[in-house]
Amino acid sequence: MTGIEAIGAIGLGAGDAAISRLSLTAPVAPAQIGQAGFSDILASGIRQVEGKVATANEMVQRFALDDSVPLHQVTFALEEARMSVELAMQVRTRLVESYRELMNMQI
Amino acid sequence: MRAMEISRSGMDVEWQRLQVIAQNLANLNTTRTASGEPFRAMRLVSGPRGDFASMISGKASAQQFGGVQVMGMEATGSGFRRVHEPGHPHADAQGFVSYPEIDHAGEMTLMIKTSRTYEANLTAMNIAQQMYSRALELGRGQ
DSSP, rough: OOHHHHHHHHHHHHHHHHHHHHHOOOOOOOOHHHHHHHHHHHHHHHHHHHHHHHHHHHHHHHHHOOTSOOOHHHHHHHHHHHHHHHHHHHHHHHHHHHHHHHHHHOO | HHHHHHHHHHHHHHHHHHHHHHHHHHTTTOOTTTTTOOOEEEEEEEEEEOOOHHHHHTOOGGGGOOOOEEEEEEOOOOEEEEEOTTHHHHHHHTTTTEEEEEHHHHHHHOOOOHHHHHHHHHHHHHHHHHHHHHHHHHTOOO
């Protein structure tokens, strides 16, 4: 009885700590982004997408050669790559849209 | 993506747990292993990834939750079942053969539990993926 209470007290006693534990880290401050430059952000994002596609490629190859690789790891890598590419496409669409908007501006 | 990583680590662990259970079931009647003893049922030990002390003290943030990992395997303390089979090549001087005493029902229960846990992780991953996909549609809806 006392043993169970003692364990519960660790989790529940620190109520604020539990909340702060779940709080996400603050987004990157604008100043930091400003230093990196927009093209750098884009380039690093594209490199990440490329890396994820390469990982997915490698996982599929490994699975084809040796099916002891857990299947969910392969599908996870594929899905991760697909979502990264989709995010990149979204960013591109937004960029092109805003570019067109500016080009069509009546002066 | 973090939630999906965590779910994936859970699926990794359950996948390996199923392998251990399959090994136990396959060796129900194995009377001799490399060590010369009958087979002993194994259990997969898993635990949270990351430092336990910092997690319990509440210093770790949600970003540091790394999911779950395999800690190792340990043999269950099950004994051996002695059967009188004088014709068996592994029989001792009295004609008894030691078979592993594996809890068949227990293994089956654990297998169902493993399967359900795997499914739960899969569902969590699907939900995370759905949320991510929905977020990509932000501002696009007409």
